[in-house]
Amino acid sequence: MTTIAVIPGDGIGPEVTAPALDVLDALGLGVRTDVLDHVNADTYLRTGHALSEADLDRIRPCRATLLGAVGDPRLGDTAYVRSILTTLRVELDLYVNYRPAKLWHDRLSPLRDAARRAIDCVIVRENTEGLYSGIGGSTRTGTAHEVAMDVDLSTQHGVARVLDYAFSVARTSVCLVDKANAVRNGGQLWQRCWHEALARHPHIATSHLYVDAAAMRIATDPTAFDVIVTNNSYGDILSDLTAALAGGLGVAASANLNPATGQGLFEPVHGSAPDIAGTGAANPFGAILSVALLAEHLGRADAADAVRRAVAAAVAEGHVTRDLGGTLGTKEAGAAVLAELERP
Numbered sequence: 097m098t099t100i101a102v103i104p105g106d107g108i109g110p111e112v113t114a115p116a117l118d119v120l121d122a123l124g125l126g127v128r129t130d131v132l133d134h135v136n137a138d139t140y141l142r143t144g145h146a147l148s149e150a151d152l153d154r155i156r157p158c159r160a161t162l163l164g165a166v167g168d169p170r171l172g173d174t175a176y177v178r179s180i181l182t183t184l185r186v187e188l189d190l191y192v193n194y195r196p197a198k199l200w201h202d203r204l205s206p207l208r209d210a211a212r213r214a215i216d217c218v219i220v221r222e223n224t225e226g227l228y229s230g231i232g233g234s235t236r237t238g239t240a241h242e243v244a245m246d247v248d249l250s251t252q253h254g255v256a257r258v259l260d261y262a263f264s265v266a267r268t269s270v271c272l273v274d275k276a277n278a279v280r281n282g283g284q285l286w287q288r289c290w291h292e293a294l295a296r297h298p299h300i301a302t303s304h305l306y307v308d309a310a311a312m313r314i315a316t317d318p319t320a321f322d323v324i325v326t327n328n329s330y331g332d333i334l335s336d337l338t339a340a341l342a343g344g345l346g347v348a349a350s351a352n353l354n355p356a357t358g359q360g361l362f363e364p365v366h367g368s369a370p371d372i373a374g375t376g377a378a379n380p381f382g383a384i385l386s387v388a389l390l391a392e393h394l395g396r397a398d399a400a401d402a403v404r405r406a407v408a409a410a411v412a413e414g415h416v417t418r419d420l421g422g423t424l425g426t427k428e429a430g431a432a433v434l435a436e437l438e439r440p
């Protein structure tokens with residue numbers, strides 16, 4: 097039987113994971129879950145570690161992991177959040193971060209121009225390199241002469257494989273987003289790999305934008321994009337932007353994938369939202385739609401479609417949390433999706 101590892105995490109993480117697991121259960125995919133509910137900030141504060149080797153040994157054999165969110169205001173973010181998220185992405189070599197953004201309902205778009213609201217694109221974010229490499233250091237730390245350095249790592253292998261993945265999921269076009277006009281060495285490598293990828297995929301329309309211009313274009317006309325492929329940090333930033341244009345962070349889902357090993361980590365794009373944690377206001381749709389991506393990963397595109405249809409119906413009916421203009425709490429919004437799923 098397929099085992100799914102589950103890390104509810106911190107803040108709203110466990111709150112949105114609960115309804116997401118109810119949906120997973122209702123899909124009847126014949127999977128069992130292995131819940132690692134100790135992988136959180138409390139454990140880190142107590143022991144100095146959150147994700148142990150023993151935890152990784154439980155996760156490695158799983159085809160998929162479902163993660164709520166991690167992050168806690170009691171902790172400096174870098175070490176703690178990295179020790180879970182970046183560790184999982186790097187240890188499992190999940191080099192693709194697949195972040196789809198499709199407008200769920202016209203009323204959810206912040207755009208004035210009705211003709212440009214229907215965003216339906218995917219950010220393919222390189223997920224194991226870039227500024228997240230962990231290479232760097234600081235010297236004379238804490239003094240007026242401090243020097244700090246974080247290496248923006250790009251490798252031929254890492255760039256070529258994520259570009260190929262972007263082409264493999266493109267419906268109409270792929271747009272490369274980089275900053276090759278300012279970032280010399282990495283820029284050159286991305287550009288060389290891009291031109292080599294264009295030769296391997298001659299039948300798909302392509303374009304290239306510098307990241308500043310891309311942000312402007314996405315904000316003014318997101319309908320111009322199908323697949324956007326970019327590095328780790330630009331992908332992080334632009335995927336919050338595309339999420340905002342598709343209905344908000346509360347509905348954004350993501351998959352961290354290694355298409356070669358078949359492993360995946362599925363999580364909403366949002367974080368632990370300490371500002372609303374414990375209030376019952378968190379939108380569970382991002383986590384629920386991450387379960388849809390997980391089902392698709394397990395070869396059940398039918399189940400994934402059923403979840404998306406159920407979410408679309410709940411949105412259309414106004415059975416939504418406050419961030420989407422509704423009045424429901426997390427549990428009620430989750431129940432609304434379940435009711436739609438179970439409708440004959």
Ligand code: NAD
Nearest residue numbers: 165166167168173345346366367368369371372378379419
């Ligand atoms: P965040 O995504 O947690 O929150 C940003 C804003 O969006 C907040 O106002 C929040 O209330 C709102 N929001 C987020 N998810 C929501 C939901 N489901 N329903 C309704 N509103 C929602 O980002 P942040 O505040 O920058 O980060 C908080 C913590 O989460 C930090 O520790 C950060 O490092 C961490 N983080 C973790 C992940 C992850 O686990 N994948 C992702 C992003 C941030």
Ligand code: IPM
Nearest residue numbers: 167177178181182332365367
């Ligand atoms: C995300 C998050 C993480 C990232 C943080 C929490 C390290 O923002 O998954 O988008 O930047 O990758």
Ligand code: MN
Nearest residue numbers: 332333336365
């Ligand atoms: Mn992010």
